[in-house]
Structure formats: C-alpha cells, structure tokens
Amino acid sequence: MDRVFEKAFMAVVRKQVLLNNTVTLEGLGSFKLEHIKQKASKSDAGNAVMTPPKDVIVFKQQKEKK
Amino acid sequence: MKITHAKFLKLLSAELGQDEKITGIHLNGLISEIINSTEDGKPYKIEGFGTFLRKDGELQFSADDRLAAEINYNYEGMPDIDVNEAKSVVDDELDETTQKPLKKAGTIIVDEGVANEPDVTEEGSAETISERHSDTSRDSTREEVNETEGALQEELSPEEDPFGIKEDEVSPKTSFSFDESADENEIIKDDGAPEAEVEGHDADEDVFAEVLESDDTDSGVKNEADAKLDSFIASRVSKTDQAENVDDTEAKPEAEEGLTNKSQTESEEEYIDLDEALTYSAESDVSANSPSEDGPADEEIKADEPEHELSGTDDSESELDFTKMDQRENADETTQKQNLADAASQKTVKKPEPVIKVGSIVGKKTPAVPPVKSKDKPADEFKAAGVAAEAVEGSDAQEAAKERPLPGDRRKGESNFAVVIITVAAVVLIAAGVWWYLGSQPEPLPTAGILPEAGLSQAMLDEVTENEDVPAVISEPAETAEPTQAELDLAAATNWEEPRPVGSRAEASSSETVAESQSASRFGLRGEAQPMEGRVFSIVVHSLPNRVDGNIQCDEIARLDLRCVVVEARVNNRITYRVGIGQFETFAEAQRQAAQLPEPYRSRNFPARIN
Numbered sequence: 001m002d003r004v005f006e007k008a009f010m011a012v013v014r015k016q017v018l019l020n021n022t023v024t025l026e027g028l029g030s031f032k033l034e035h036i037k038q039k040a041s042k043s044d045a046g047n048a049v050m051t052p053p054k055d056v057i058v059f060k061q062q063k064e065k066k
Numbered sequence: 067m068k069i070t071h072a073k074f075l076k077l078l079s080a081e082l083g084q085d086e087k088i089t090g091i092h093l094n095g096l097i098s099e100i101i102n103s104t105e106d107g108k109p110y111k112i113e114g115f116g117t118f119l120r121k122d123g124e125l126q127f128s129a130d131d132r133l134a135a136e137i138n139y140n141y142e143g144m145p146d147i148d149v150n151e152a153k154s155v156v157d158d159e160l161d162e163t164t165q166k167p168l169k170k171a172g173t174i175i176v177d178e179g180v181a182n183e184p185d186v187t188e189e190g191s192a193e194t195i196s197e198r199h200s201d202t203s204r205d206s207t208r209e210e211v212n213e214t215e216g217a218l219q220e221e222l223s224p225e226e227d228p229f230g231i232k233e234d235e236v237s238p239k240t241s242f243s244f245d246e247s248a249d250e251n252e253i254i255k256d257d258g259a260p261e262a263e264v265e266g267h268d269a270d271e272d273v274f275a276e277v278l279e280s281d282d283t284d285s286g287v288k289n290e291a292d293a294k295l296d297s298f299i300a301s302r303v304s305k306t307d308q309a310e311n312v313d314d315t316e317a318k319p320e321a322e323e324g325l326t327n328k329s330q331t332e333s334e335e336e337y338i339d340l341d342e343a344l345t346y347s348a349e350s351d352v353s354a355n356s357p358s359e360d361g362p363a364d365e366e367i368k369a370d371e372p373e374h375e376l377s378g379t380d381d382s383e384s385e386l387d388f389t390k391m392d393q394r395e396n397a398d399e400t401t402q403k404q405n406l407a408d409a410a411s412q413k414t415v416k417k418p419e420p421v422i423k424v425g426s427i428v429g430k431k432t433p434a435v436p437p438v439k440s441k442d443k444p445a446d447e448f449k450a451a452g453v454a455a456e457a458v459e460g461s462d463a464q465e466a467a468k469e470r471p472l473p474g475d476r477r478k479g480e481s482n483f484a485v486v487i488i489t490v491a492a493v494v495l496i497a498a499g500v501w502w503y504l505g506s507q508p509e510p511l512p513t514a515g516i517l518p519e520a521g522l523s524q525a526m527l528d529e530v531t532e533n534e535d536v537p538a539v540i541s542e543p544a545e546t547a548e549p550t551q552a553e554l555d556l557a558a559a560t561n562w563e564e565p566r567p568v569g570s571r572a573e574a575s576s577s578e579t580v581a582e583s584q585s586a587s588r589f590g591l592r593g594e595a596q597p598m599e600g601r602v603f604s605i606v607v608h609s610l611p612n613r614v615d616g617n618i619q620c621d622e623i624a625r626l627d628l629r630c631v632v633v634e635a636r637v638n639n640r641i642t643y644r645v646g647i648g649q650f651e652t653f654a655e656a657q658r659q660a661a662q663l664p665e666p667y668r669s670r671n672f673p674a675r676i677n
Contacts, residue, residue: 003113004082005092006113008082009093009096009115010112010114011081012074014133014137016077017137018136018137024068024070024074025074025093027094027097027098027101035669037669043148047149048149049146049149050148051146052141052145053671056129057129057133059116059125059126
C-alpha cells in the first residue's frame, strides 16, 4: 500500500476520533474514542489508589453479514 | 457523530487531493489487505497508526503509542495516586501548603524545574535575607550597645548619677559622709555636743570654773585649783597627742589627694580663716610667755598685765601668779585652739573636698608636737618654749600657730562613731528615697536592676565606714553597677533595635490570620491564576504534547471565567503540558470543585497535584 495513502488514512481517522466522532469503514469496522473514567481501587499493599481517567481509541470489528 | 464510509471517503479524498473513486479503490484495497493479512494470522501494522491483529477469530486493533498519546492528550502522563498518601501529605504538611508567589503571573506556565529552583521571593530566602539583616542589625546593635555601655560607663561617673546612689556608694567619705557629718557637726554646733562631748565639755567647764573661782578666793584654794588645772592640762595634752597621731595617719593620704584637687579660692579662704584664728592664738601665746622676757614687748605686756594682776590679792605671789597666769593662758590657749580646731573641722566637713582643709591643718599640726610635749615640762621650760614662740612672732604668726597643737582634733576619734551612725542613717534615708523613686517608676525592669544595687551600696557603705579604704571601695561598686546598667540598656537597646522574630502571641496570631487569608484568597476555582509554590492541586482537563495547544485550551477555559493553569510535566522522558482548572490547597477540595465545572470538563477531569 502506498505510504502516502496510509498516512492520509491515519490522519483522517485520528482527527475524527479526536473530535469524538465514530468512523465506520465498511468491510472493516469502526473507530471511536472512548473515555474511561477515573476509578478508585486498592493496590496490592491495601492502599486506596486513584486511577486517572483515560481517552482511548477503540476499534470494533464489523459484524459479518449473514 | 458518526462518520460513514462515504463521508470518510470524501474526507480521505480531500486529504489526498484525489478523486473519490480512486480514493475508494485504494481504501477498499487497504481494507482487503488488512483482512487478508489478519486472516492469515499475520498482524498488519500501519506505521504511526496501530496494528491490526486477529485474535480468537476476532479482528482487534492496538493503537500505536503516539496515536494513543494524542488521543489521551487530556490525561497523558498521569500516574495512579495513593489517596491516603495524598491526604496524609495534605493533612500533615498543611504548613507547606502555604503558597509562595512565583515570578510568573496570569496564565502561568509552571515548570517543575523552574519551580525547584531557589527563588528569592521564597520564604526561606526571605528569612535568610532577614536573618542576615537581623544579624547585621544585631551586630550594629551590639556595637551600639557597646557604645551605649561605654557612654553609660562614662555617664555612671559619680558626678552624673541620676539616683545619687553611686556617688554615695563609691565615696561615702569624700562627699556623702562628710556632707552628712558636716550637717551633724552643724547639728552638734546648734544643738550641742553629743553626750560624750557634753560630758567632757562639762568637765572642762568645771575645771575652769574652779580656776576662775580660785582667782577670787585665797591662795590655798588657788593652789588646789592650779594642781587640778595642771593635771587637767596634762590629761588633755596626752589625749591631744593620741588624737593627733590618729588624725595624722588618717589625713595624710587625704591631704595628698586633696592638695591636687584643691582650689585656690578655698585654700585662700581657709588660710585666711586659720590665719585669723591662729594669729590670735599666737598673740595669746606671746602674751602668756612674755613675762619671763625683757624688752619692749614685755613692757607692753606688763603694762597690760597689771589689769590682770590687779585681780590678785597678794604681791608676794606675783611669781606664782605669773605661773598661774601662764597656765591660765595656756588653758585659754587650749580652749581657743580647741574652738579653732572645731571651726576648722567644721569647715573641713562642710566643704565638698574636706581633705584640703585636713591637709592644711595637718601640715600646721605636725610641728606642734614638741610644744605639746613641753607642756609636760616645768614652768621654766614652758617659758623657754614661750621664748621660742616669741622668736617666731616676728616672722610669721601662722608659723607660730603651727607649733601649737589643735586640741579640737581629739574629737575626731569620738566623732567617727557619730559619722558612722549618721552615714548609716543617711544610707537608710537614701535607700528609702530610691525605693520611693523606683516605686513611682512604671517600668519594672530598672527596678529589678537597681534595688539589689541599693542593697549592695548599703552593705558596701558599711564596709567603707569600717575599713575607710576609699580607692578599693570605689572600684567595687563601679564594677557591680556597670553590668546592671548595661543590662538595662542592653535590654532597652534590644527592645528598640532587634526585630521581633519570636513575637508575641497576639502578633503571631495576627500574622497567621493574615497569612491564612492571603493563602485562602490565592486558592480557588475562579479568578486569576496565582503563582504558587509547594503543594498545589488543580483539576486537570488537558495534557498536551506542546505548550501552544495548552495555551489555546487554557484560553478557552479562561473564557468561561475559570482559573486556568498550564503545568509542564516530564513523563517517561517526554514533556507534556497539563491544563488545569483552579488552584486548590487539598486534593479533596479540587475533587469537590470538579463537580461544579461545566461540561465537558465536569465529566472529563482529573484532580491532581500540579506542583
């Protein structure tokens, strides 16, 4: 695949994901941004630990058509 | 919002600048390649985007780290936080949360490296500066105190003692005791002599009364009276010798000291007074001794004597009368010189520098010892002494007076006891006056310094009256008085000059209140960002790879009337710029304020310590 085309594909997907848009590609799946909230948990030592939130890109495979 | 395939194709064709069909062909070819590659079990990796991987029959995507960071720009570089530790830190180190201003203001860019650098505006630096300043000021204060002490030592000279204690303590004999004794002598002069003096005086008067009475009676009585008179004169002469010996030993150093300080006027006055008195006594000596000599003076005296002799009853007793007359004249002379010595001693006491008078008297008394001893001799020897006095007559009456003892000085040994009593009484009066004076003073500090000093002075005055060692006494109270006064001035200087690092409780509480109010005003969700140091928490809403993006986001936050800070942080050797909202003293406060933020910050934030 042409490297230029890959860079353009990557840029468009990243930009739309950053805009919190879901990009759906037929035959492949969809990319979307998912926000993971902060959460409190306990460490192995038993201390309460606060995990910071996180924004991640999530890919979901397209369901095969029957 | 969803981006469909068609729409994505348009965006991609726009990105590539190609036609949509061509872009569609290329896009479909990419998707087929990813699927075919993953179906073969091979991962398909797009550089900078991620890796497609089929796992358990399901196609999965693992984003590249760079893409993940860009997507997670809001919270990039945030580690997990131990809540207990954060709270304990905040609770335990609450004092450290007192924020210090930084150089930067407004929308601040806080750099941890910069924040760790020592700042001249830091409290520690300020303290150091102030401490240095205080050290220098203390040094200068010490110098000033030393100067003040020196000045005070100069001021502590007996002449300028405000309380009049030092002078009295130091030289009770030179000034104080003599003044008091002068007063006492004046009192004695006015009210009469003390008991011993009165008794002695009465005895004298009795003897003289008998002698005078014997002049008017027969010769037998006269002989008895003469015998009494001789014995009286002999006893008085012996007493006078003893008194002179004592007085000479006491008065010699005083005479030496007094001669150096003697003023010409006083000495002249003294000499004039003494000259008058001694001249009179010399004349009486001449008149008393003249009958045994021939010459015009004798004739004159003899011409005067008949009046005296006319009182006699028998001419055959003329020689005896002469002897009697001599003795009587000697008695009169003794009385007159006693009065003269009393006057001299009174003058000596009255003057502030009594040594001068004593010295002058001593100088006149010293050659008077042989004539005194001559009084124990028979009458013919007494006459010979009168011849010697006559020879002196032509030269100087004062020198003739020097040869006569000063019987009044015998009282000095007796008056020492009175002087001691008077001194003690005066000290008590002065102590009472000092106590009254100090009691009227509002400041307790000088009282504490001076009261024991007064007690010391009294003890030392007693010691002085016993030892009469003036120079040794002078140094001791000076040494004991100086530190006390110096301490007072040191305390005063310290109170004046020294800054108050410790401060009173009220001052500390007021300063703490001000600091709390200032620190409270520096923290908050809204308003302008304050430059701070130490532990500061904020609601982080962005974490961007460059400062420009951070400032852009911060400007958007500022438009919402929220306080925004941009903090630079280094995570895994990569610099990120965190955009936070508000500045809070504790993590809990930041967490509580995060719930009041508008969307999207309310749902997407992370309270964290920014420095």
